[in-house]
Amino acid sequence: MTPEENDLITRVGPGTQGGELLRRYWHPIMGSSELNRRKVIPVRLMGEDLVLFRDQSGKLGLVEPQCAHRRVDLSTGFVVEEGLKCPYHGWTYDTTGQCVAQPGEPADSQLKDRVRIKSYIAEELGGLVFAYMGPLPAPLLPRWDFLVDDGMLRQIGYVIAPFNWLQAIENSYDAVHAEILHGQFFKHALDRRGDPSDAKYEINVAPMLRKHQEIRYDRTDYGFIRRVVLEGDGKSADLFNVGHGKVFPNLTTVNGGGTCTSTFQVPVDDTHTLYLGHRGYRYPDWVTVPKQTEVPWFEIPIKDEKGNWIDDDIVGQDLMVMMAQGPILDRSKEVLGTTDVGVVQFRRFLKEQILKVRDGGEPINLYRDPAKNRRLELPHSKNFYDRGVFGETKAVSYRRGSATGALGMQNSPINELVEDLYEQAARDAPLIGGREAA
Ligand code: FES
Ligand SMILES: [Fe+2]
Known part of the structure; x- marks a missing residue:
């Protein structure tokens, strides 16, 4: 790869070719619950500073930050019924950026009608606020199954991390790193800490140590499905047969019968990524799942209080290596091997879509027909990450910590609830295949 090609696939700002492709898609930028609490929040997306707000009538706005009057940053403003009000002289902008009030001007002044600031579109789904910054008419906000399904508990962890979005995405097209980073390195981290609990080892490390015997990324309408065969499995195992969905350009999923992990890698600017993990937990029908009024939104820590890497956590390990590649990985200096098949395939495809x-063409994975966008189904394996709750022949069992431990969720307020409900699912499970439930 030449330095020019590296630039082509990593730059995200306005006017760059990569940025133009990424602007064809909706990107999550904030948790709805956080916006409910703060009402006005500065955000940065694809190199552009913006202000996200929810006015008092409940409408979402996403506008450029500078007030047209004397350039005060509107993230210092406050919301009223009709929009976002500048704290300096009260010029007020509706969700389209139109100035609708200028309290200091004479009542018959037409000045406000001529004032409009730049705005983009924002919509909400599944506890997230999504933004669209591309050409109009905008495609529909895709209704992926994990965002629309009922009866799930949800939580969303996020961190703005100092590396280019493509590093984060490439990590998920790199299946084999799990053996080393989340297997051997994880074990080393536990040993080094003298961690006496073997639960982390049994739950997280041992399954990762299995060797990948085959890795394939098959093209689908929405992107790719990753299929792998692990040591001891055949091709009938879910990991190969069902696989994991990779939604172009920047959403990757690991969906099981019990837990859906969906990670968005949102380009904040060339050297920062909003790493955002939406987790949905499904329970069998004998468990009563409390209705969530809000989806928790919390920060994923990158380092601990002492400034050390959080190396006994799978998300912490991923963040560590992505940061350790530098702000923008120089791909012209890499030496790639046979296990980089997914990374190479993705880069090639990304470049093709940019061009x-x-x-003047339309990239893949845009939805414009509401009838086809009711619920977009992604692959869901039954026996991987299902935490034993949905086994067909085995007795139902659950080991506490499986669903929320070592997955970047130190700050989540609902971990205990998620775990309690899985334990309850196992405890109250009916007999399956004539065997006593665990
Ligand atoms: S600077 Fe915003 S109203 Fe004057
Ligand atoms: Fe990883």
Whole structure:
């Protein structure tokens, strides 16, 4: 890869070819619960500073930060019924950026009608606020199954991390790193800490140590499905047969019968990524799941209080290596091997899609027909990450910590509830295959 090609696939700002492709898609930028609490929040997306707000009538706005009057940053403003009000002289902007009030001007002044600031579209789904910054008409906000399904508990962890979005995405097209980073290195981290609990080892490390015997990324309408065969499994195992969905350009999923992990890698600017993990937990029908009024939104820590890497956590390990590649990985200096098949395939496809948009075409995975966008189904394996709750022949069992431990969720307020409900699912499970439930 030449330095020019590296630039092409990593730059995200306005006017860059990569940025133009990424602007064709909706990106999550904030938790709805956080916006409910703060009402006005500065955000940065694809190199552009913006202000996200919810006005008092409940409408979402996403506008450029500078007030048209004397350039005060509107993230210092406050919301009223009709929009976002500048704290300096009260010029007020509605969700389209139109100025609708200028309290200091004479009542018959037409000045406000001529004032409009730049705005983009924002919509909510599944506890997230999504933004669209591309050409109009906008495609529909895709209704992926994990965002729309009822009866799940949800939580969303996020961190703005100092590396380019493509590093984060490439990590998920790199299946084999799990053996080392989340297997051997994890074990080393536990040993080094003298961690006496073997639960982390049994739950997290041991399954990761299995060797990948085959890795494949198959193209689908929405992107790719990753299929792998692990040592001891055949091709009928869910990991190969069902696989994991990789939604172009920047959403990767590991969906099991019990837990859906969906990670968005949102480009904040060339050297920062909003790493955002949406987790949905499903329970069998004999468990009563309390209705969530809000989806928790919490920060994923990158380092601990002493400034050390959080190396006994799978998300912490991923963040560590992505940061350790530098702000923008220089791909012209890499030496790639056979296990990089997914990374190479993704880069090639990304470049193809960038050039398609440059030449006036439409990239893949855009939805414009509401009838086809009711619920977009992704692969869901039954026996991987299902925490034993949905086994078909085995007795139902659950080991506390499986669903929320070592997955970047130190700050989540609902970990205990998630775990309690899985334990309850196992405890109250009916007999399956004539065997006593655990
Ligand atoms: S600077 Fe915003 S109203 Fe004057
Ligand atoms: Fe990883």
